[in-house]
Amino acid sequence: MSVSPTENVIRFGLFELELKSGQLRKNGSRIRIPRQPAQVLALLLERPGEVVTREELRQRLWSPDTFIDFDHALNKSVQKLRDALGDSAESPRFIETIPRVGYRFIAPVKENARRVIEELDEQTGDELPAEPASDKNTLILPTEPRTKTGWLLVAGCMAALLMGAGWLAYTKHEREQQIAPVHSLAVLPLDNLSGDHEQDYFADGMTDELTTMLAKDSTLRIVSRTSAMQYRRATRPLPEIAQALGVDGVVEGSVERSGDKVHMTLQLIQGSSDAHVWAESYDRDANNTVSLLNEAAMAIAKKTNSAVAERPPARYVNPEAHDAYMRGEHLWYSENNSDKAKDYFQRAVELEPDYALGWLGLSQYYGSNLLNGRMNPMEGLVPMEAAAQKAVELDGSLPDPHIALCGSIFFKEHDWARADRECMRAIDLDPRYASAYRMRARLFGAVNRHDEGIAQEKIATELDPSGDQWGLARSYLWARKYDLGIADARLRLESSPHNAKTLENLAALYRCKGMYEEAAQAWEDMFSARGDEVSASSVRRAFAEGGYTAVVRWNLADLKKQSLQHYVSPVLLALAHAQLQQREETLNSLEEAYRSRDPLLLWVQDDPAYDFVHSDERYRSVIKGMGLQPAY
CATH class of the missing domain: 3.40.50.10610 (ABC-type transport auxiliary lipoprotein component)
Structure with a gap:
């Protein structure tokens, strides 16, 4: 039995496919499925139980002038279709693969109302005269029904049509009422x-x-x-x-x-x-x-x-510059490869010097690596600010360039007020943009205005609940509100258990609260989330052999090893020394960071590991030199 292509909804099992829109639903809930897999499913459903060859699928779905790897594209579409249906090639419930030939839809297909009506017409055709209709929208009734049954059928049809028209009008009204405004x-x-x-x-x-x-x-x-x-x-x-x-x-x-x-x-x-x-x-x-x-x-x-x-x-925009920028963005976000991304951003601005997004990408590259402690501030601060300034000059209507400029001003000049003005400019441009509030939270955290920083993070979380899920926990960490931070981080991990940044902040929260076993476990989980099982095993082994102090010693040794291959911020070394209560080494590392204007110094007062040197004049000189007031 084949399914008429005029039928708009085809049902099978718990699923239904709406042919016109390509929407797939399960128990009434929509399942997201790309266009081509939906088309493949529609073609298979046209002939359930029959083999649809790969060649037929190619001719129906891919035009002759489309040059792609057809086999790969079809295999990918079928796999996405199986994922949506919860099906498998090994034990198919819906789609069976016929090797080297094609595919067959093997599940029962439910007949819809149209087919039932067609069958009813066939059964009662001897009682109703077949009169041609000149207009498909005009109902032709027999003038002299030959039997009582005929009259009853006519009356029934008219009643059904009237009820159907009323129902369609009602459901249309209900559907329009259900589509609430989108804000x-x-x-x-x-x-x-x-x-x-x-x-x-x-x-x-x-x-x-x-x-x-x-x-x-x-x-x-x-x-x-x-x-x-x-x-x-x-x-x-x-x-x-x-x-x-x-x-x-x-x-x-x-x-x-x-x-x-x-x-x-x-x-x-x-x-x-x-x-x-x-x-x-x-x-x-x-x-x-x-x-x-x-x-x-x-x-x-x-x-x-x-x-x-x-x-x-x-x-x-120069198409080649635009393409280079998109490649850079993909490497930056999807593959976490900032060095290659930087090359493409640089290529974009070389091809088109007035391309604002290319300059924005460069500024974000420098800023991110500075905050990760992997770039010497003497090499990154100046180009970061220059690229951000250029992006703002070229397109000041976008909030992101202003956020980048805010960061560069604060990192390089330590000018809190001027940096905050740029952040507020971003918010003026888009009051719903969560990243601007998160940047303000960074600023407030550095200048010991923690309640305001927490408030900014809460706004960002409300605007973008699935964004930087670790942001609020970090603000609680800076404010030394460890119980609140731990509770928030744990809550976020329920939905995203492998978020490395959340685990990193949770480890710091546990450490600051003195929960060292939990801190070591969070560290281990953080490295596993990053795919670094070697470091995860090292943390586990160090804690088993010497407790949390051994974990810190391992971290210090690992940072020194890394510094032989690439730049490592002295602030990261200072934090390890501080946890080991090594006063001279801590102060030496902080002073080295100060000489290079390392932006990570802006938040050292927020960590209790440094409390034992707060009264030291060398430490206070570093803090004041950064333009900050001693907090403790």
């Missing part, structure tokens, strides 16, 4: 349908820039890229994802680049009801993706009644 939005990672993993950076870049443009072109609260990216290839129902991200709506879609052409599909889903609000597809030249994304962002803003005043058309 907050998450852009989920766009699926790369090019069939080439090397194009993942392009899909990620398009996702990132659409997120940025929506924040710029609408009054919507847009969750951060980092928060949304954790749902790459997720098969959880969209209402669950929306609830976890704390948003009213979700944008999902796919992008496919083939040669010099780009095809992008987007749809907007209302989070709580899983209702389809808007959908559009775009086809553009690959050199014109910036205007494509701007058009899409404005369409979504208008659909949600959140569009801001018309802005000037998007400025032309």
Whole structure:
């Protein structure tokens, strides 16, 4: 039995596929599935129980002028489809692989109302005259029913039609009522349908820039890229994802680049009801993706009644510079490779010196490595500030360049007031941007205004619940409110148990509270989360042999070993010496950090490990030299 292609909803098991939109649902809850896997499923459902060959799938789904690795693309689509259905190739319940031939849908397919009606018509055809209808919307009734049964059938049909019309009107009204206004939005990672993993950076870049443009072109609260990216290839129902991200709506879609052409599909889903609000597809030249994304962002803003005043058309960006920037962003966020990312950011500004995002990427590269203690401040502070200043000059309408400039001013000049003005400028540009509040929390933590810093982190957490999940715990750590910090970190780890930064802050919280066994365990878990099982084993062995003091000694030795290969901040060495109560070594390391204007010095007063040197004039000279007032 084949399924009529005119049927819009096909049901099987606990699932149903809506053919027109490609939406897959399980028990009424929508399951996120890319466009091509949905098309594969639709073709298989047309002929349940029959083999659909790979060649048929190729002809139906991939146009002749699309140059991709078809086998890889089809295999990937089928795998994504199986992931969504909870199926497997080894023990299939839905899709059976016919080796070297194709696929067969093996689960029972439920017949819908249309087929039941067609069968009823066939059974009663001898009682109702077959009269042609000149208009498909006109109901033709027999003028002289030949039997009593005929009259009853006619009356029944008319009653059913009237009831059906009323029900359709009612459900349409109810559906419109269910689609509540969208005030907050998450852009989920766009699926790369090019069939080439090397194009993942392009899909990620398009996702990132659409997120940025929506924040710029609408009054919507847009969750951060980092928060949304954790749902790459997720098969959880969209209402669950929306609830976890704390948003009213979700944008999902796919992008496919083939040669010099780009095809992008987007749809907007209302989070709580899983209702389809808007959908559009775009086809553009690959050199014109910036205007494509701007058009899409404005369409979504208008659909949600959140569009801001018309802005000037998007400025032309050199396609090669734009591509280099997207590659850098992908390496930065997805592969955590800052050195290679920096090369691409540098390439972007060389190709187009007035490209604001390229300069922003460079500033963020320097700032991140300075805060990680892996870059000599004498080499990083000046270019960090110069790149941030350039980005602000080129496009002051974006909040991120102002945040980068805030950090560079504070790190390099220690000018708290001027740095905070840049941060406030970012908030003025986008009051819903969580990163600006998180930067302010850093500033308040350094100048001992901890209650204000905690308040800023709480605002950021409310705006972006799945963002930097360790931020509030860190502010509690700086404020020496260890119980609150531990409770918050543990809460975050329930949903993200392998977040290395949360585990790092939890280890510090335990250590400051004197819970050394728990601190060592959190350290071990942190290294495991980073994929560094060698260090995790070293921590475990050191604690077993000599307790937490042995763990600190191992850390000090490891830092010294690393310093032979790359720069290691003296502040990291000072903290290890301080935990071992080594006064001279602690002060020497702090003074060395001061001479290089190491920004990590800005927060040393917040750690109780240094309390034993607070009365030392050498220590106080370092603090005052950084422009800070002694706190203890």
